[in-house]
Amino acid sequence: MGDTSGLGEPTLEEQIAAYQREFQDLDPQVEKIVNALSRLNRRMNVAYGRQTAELGITNADWEVLKALVLSGAPYRMGPGDLAKRLGLTPAAMTHRIDRMVTEGLVDRERDETNRVRVIVELTSAGREKWLEAMRLATVFEEDLLQDLAPDERVMLGEVLTRLLRRVEHAQPDAGGRLSDLD
Amino acid sequence: MGDTSGLGEPTLEEQIAAYQREFQDLDPQVEKIVNALSRLNRRMNVAYGRQTAELGITNADWEVLKALVLSGAPYRMGPGDLAKRLGLTPAAMTHRIDRMVTEGLVDRERDETNRVRVIVELTSAGREKWLEAMRLATVFEEDLLQDLAPDERVMLGEVLTRLLRRVEHAQPDAGGRLSDLD
DNA sequence: AAGCTAAAGTTCGATGCTAAAGACTACATA
DNA sequence: TATGTAGTCTTTAGCATCGAACTTTAGCTT
Numbered sequence: 364m365g366d367t368s369g370l371g372e373p374t375l376e377e378q379i380a381a382y383q384r385e386f387q388d389l390d391p392q393v394e395k396i397v398n399a400l401s402r403l404n405r406r407m408n409v410a411y412g413r414q415t416a417e418l419g420i421t422n423a424d425w426e427v428l429k430a431l432v433l434s435g436a437p438y439r440m441g442p443g444d445l446a447k448r449l450g451l452t453p454a455a456m457t458h459r460i461d462r463m464v465t466e467g468l469v470d471r472e473r474d475e476t477n478r479v480r481v482i483v484e485l486t487s488a489g490r491e492k493w494l495e496a497m498r499l500a501t502v503f504e505e506d507l508l509q510d511l512a513p514d515e516r517v518m519l520g521e522v523l524t525r526l527l528r529r530v531e532h533a534q535p536d537a538g539g540r541l542s543d544l545d
Numbered sequence: 546m547g548d549t550s551g552l553g554e555p556t557l558e559e560q561i562a563a564y565q566r567e568f569q570d571l572d573p574q575v576e577k578i579v580n581a582l583s584r585l586n587r588r589m590n591v592a593y594g595r596q597t598a599e600l601g602i603t604n605a606d607w608e609v610l611k612a613l614v615l616s617g618a619p620y621r622m623g624p625g626d627l628a629k630r631l632g633l634t635p636a637a638m639t640h641r642i643d644r645m646v647t648e649g650l651v652d653r654e655r656d657e658t659n660r661v662r663v664i665v666e667l668t669s670a671g672r673e674k675w676l677e678a679m680r681l682a683t684v685f686e687e688d689l690l691q692d693l694a695p696d697e698r699v700m701l702g703e704v705l706t707r708l709l710r711r712v713e714h715a716q717p718d719a720g721g722r723l724s725d726l727d
Numbered sequence: 728a729a730g731c732t733a734a735a736g737t738t739c740g741a742t743g744c745t746a747a748a749g750a751c752t753a754c755a756t757a
Numbered sequence: 758t759a760t761g762t763a764g765t766c767t768t769t770a771g772c773a774t775c776g777a778a779c780t781t782t783a784g785c786t787t
């Protein structure tokens with residue numbers, strides 16, 4: 364008992380209560396924050412996934428496009444750098460690029476100055492896809508934060524970056540195999 | 546150039562600047578919050594992954610143990626319910642349970658009252674693993690929030706649950722195939 | 728009671744990932 | 758110039774996942 368919707372997921376409050384029932388020495392305030400962060404992130408990823416699907420690409424594609432665009436003009440990176448940036452193995456990057464080349468989102472060519480290197484370059488179609496995805500994403504994000512007053516937004520941003528600084532300092536960029544960048 | 550550490554990841558500030566450079570009509574405040582949320586979550590998952598690895602289990606195992614424990618004594622669920630709870634297909638659940646049975650974390654038996662059903666039950670070893678994982682997790686979580694004053698914690702919890710309520714109301718539990726529960 | 732329908736779980740084929748091995752290129756050194 | 762060495766990408770083998778087909782069981786319907 365206690366499950367609100369069928370079995371999909373208990374409410375956050377129910378879940379915290381269950382944690383307290385099964386584990387002593389638990390700070391409900393901490394658990395509330397941490398679990399809300401996780402859930403929020405999952406919901407955001409679901410939303411992004413819907414939007415990219417709507418555009419005919421995958422979240423995986425979107426990540427690559429994002430990395431290329433954010434690298435700045437002329438929107439070129441090597442597969443190895445892309446892999447590091449996205450937290451993938453180079454092997455996975457090879458296949459991902461294979462697919463994206465056939466989809467026309469990026470071009471792959473050999474670096475003529477160093478023929479062991481490969482250059483992945485954003486196509487104009489790829490850049491356009493990224494822009495469309497960004498338009499959808501920003502609408503969703505603005506809607507998500509709609510209920511927050513301006514000063515709450517400032518405060519939230521400040522607190523989150525403080526947490527981030529703490530955890531990034533603690534684990535100074537260990538090759539985190541847990542994708543889902545930014 | 547702007548990249549702080551090799552290529553692993555730009556700082557949050559650098560990234561926001563890149564977004565603004567490549568995309569007009571962007572609210573940096575919103576983007577800061579959203580990107581901080583994503584990064585924070587990824588770092589947390591990396592940390593949890595290290596801890597579970599330390600205990601000789603995977604994050605996948607941990608999710609299943611969590612669902613079983615939080616379901617309350619006698620810590621039994623069907624594979625289908627577990628799959629819904631974790632956002633997996635029943636097929637994936639079958640294999641995951643196979644592995645966890647051989648690891649001694651759960652037992653699998655047929656339901657005698659309805660022989661098409663299967664019951665997955667937490668073993669005492671499984672419960673003990675979950676408790677150990679929780680001990681590690683709570684230490685990490687408390688450390689993460691260490692710099693937050695009590696009133697900041699209250700505020701953060703309140704704001705996050707407000708965001709969560711908004712997004713959960715918007716997508717009322719669509720079978721989000723994006724794992725990483727709670 | 729026989730057969731239909733729905734539900735639960737497993738099996739099958741394909742995809743994407745990792746880790747490790749392999750192939751190729753550039754650069755340094757002798 | 759020959760060769761070792763490091764770096765970059767690709768290939769291979771193994772594993773987890775998904776979507777869909779399949780098997781088994783329970784409960785209805787007639």
